[in-house]
Amino acid sequence: MPTIAHSHALANQRHGPAxxxxxxxxxxxxxxxxxxxxxxxxxxxxxxxxxxxxxxSDLSLGTAQPDRTGREPQIDPAFVPSYLRLxxxxxxxxxxxxxxxxxxxxxxxxxxxxxxxxxxxxxxxxASARLEVAAHHPHFGEExxxxxxxxxxxxxxxxxxxxxxxxxxxxxSQGGAGARRSLDELATMMLTLxxxxxxxxxxxxxxxxxxxxxxALDRAAARGLRVPLxxxxxxxxxxxxLALLDGVVDIYLPDLKYADAQMAATYSSGAGSxxxxxxxxxxxxxxQVGVAxxxxxxxxxxxxxxxxxxxxxxxxxxxxxxxxIAEHLPRNTYVNLMSQYRPxxxxxxxxxxxxxxTRREYDEAVACAREVGLTQLDIQG
Ligand code: SF4
Numbered sequence: 001m002p003t004i005a006h007s008h009a010l011a012n013q014r015h016g017p018a019x020x021x022x023x024x025x026x027x028x029x030x031x032x033x034x035x036x037x038x039x040x041x042x043x044x045x046x047x048x049x050x051x052x053x054x055x056x057s058d059l060s061l062g063t064a065q066p067d068r069t070g071r072e073p074q075i076d077p078a079f080v081p082s083y084l085r086l087x088x089x090x091x092x093x094x095x096x097x098x099x100x101x102x103x104x105x106x107x108x109x110x111x112x113x114x115x116x117x118x119x120x121x122x123x124x125x126x127a128s129a130r131l132e133v134a135a136h137h138p139h140f141g142e143e144x145x146x147x148x149x150x151x152x153x154x155x156x157x158x159x160x161x162x163x164x165x166x167x168x169x170x171x172x173s174q175g176g177a178g179a180r181r182s183l184d185e186l187a188t189m190m191l192t193l194x195x196x197x198x199x200x201x202x203x204x205x206x207x208x209x210x211x212x213x214x215x216a217l218d219r220a221a222a223r224g225l226r227v228p229l230x231x232x233x234x235x236x237x238x239x240x241x242l243a244l245l246d247g248v249v250d251i252y253l254p255d256l257k258y259a260d261a262q263m264a265a266t267y268s269s270g271a272g273s274x275x276x277x278x279x280x281x282x283x284x285x286x287x288q289v290g291v292a293x294x295x296x297x298x299x300x301x302x303x304x305x306x307x308x309x310x311x312x313x314x315x316x317x318x319x320x321x322x323x324x325i326a327e328h329l330p331r332n333t334y335v336n337l338m339s340q341y342r343p344x345x346x347x348x349x350x351x352x353x354x355x356x357x358t359r360r361e362y363d364e365a366v367a368c369a370r371e372v373g374l375t376q377l378d379i380q381g
Contacts, residue, residue: 087221099211125161132158134178145300153193186216259317336378
């Protein structure tokens with residue numbers, strides 16, 4: 001196929017001999033035909049050449065970009081992220097395609113709402129198959145072993161499948177704040193955060209975009225991504241999806257929000273299966289990555305880090321959840337007991353959660369965690 005440059009060169013021959021003789025007339029007509037053919041090729045080929053990368057970007061086809069990272073990753077040079085082996089084997093792309101196919105009648109999260117996302121439909125979560133991202137930047141408010149000195153490289157996904165009435169990021173999770181992004185752009189965000197010195201890539205609310213995350217990770221790995229991948233999830237995950245993330249994720253960072261199905265249904269849009277499904281998910285996450293322990297350099301490279309937001313009036317079922325962790329996971333499981341609950345968004349419509357947590361409630365949560373034998377606690381205040 002001629003290149004566009006060749007086509008332009010042939011087209012310029014239109015301005016050949018002004019008065020061709022009998023023999024050259026045949027040559028002239030031949031040249032005219034070539035010029036017209038080439039011009040037509042240029043007319044058709046140029047849009048096609050411009051179009052291919054867009055298809056590749058949106059539908060996960062096409063080739064990876066060349067390496068483009070500048071700085072060395074700010075991590076232990078001996079660390080090898082688990083996704084790199086899958087990338088080299090071509091397995092990351094295959095996993096991503098399997099997750100992508102699950103969006104045909106979407107089964108990516110426990111709602112299993114069946115939205116035809118590949119046909120453009122939006123699901124209960126608000127997402128279609130088109131990736132939307134709200135923000136990406138180094139974050140210094142995450143857990144200390146994720147933040148280090150360079151920050152945690154957070155990428156905030158637009159939309160959410162849980163839709164909690166007290167969401168602190170409701171403009172993003174339920175208001176749709178964000179912009180359309182391609183897979184290559186997501187890969188570039190990951191690499192940019194690594195270049196800026198972040199110690200990990202922290203995907204916030206990844207569940208409904210699991211396919212996009214894995215496919216973009218594959219491209220980023222080809223371009224030099226080496227920092228750990230953090231899967232920062234509500235915890236409400238299907239085991240079928242977690243199985244496809246085995247070996248992809250280095251650090252699972254799930255919430256354990258509720259112990260009671262009725263509470264989950266009331267405050268998280270009917271998600272009554274949350275306690276049961278999330279507990280099963282935590283066991284699977286632990287099976288995959290084990291206990292999270294900071295390395296000698298103070299950074300976290302692998303493991304399960306559970307977040308439990310203590311809510312007022314016992315809504316979060318703190319004692320029951322902490323007891324469950326102590327009885328079903330190693331006692332040194334990393335647990336961040338979060339105290340920062342405050343009523344926002346629709347929380348004022350629900351009297352039980354329409355106030356901040358008291359000091360006493362938080363102290364009781366800490367005492368409970370110690371009482372049940374948990375040893376690796378991240379305690380605030
Ligand atoms: S990820 Fe979204 S579209 Fe898919 S099942 Fe869940 S709520 Fe529905």
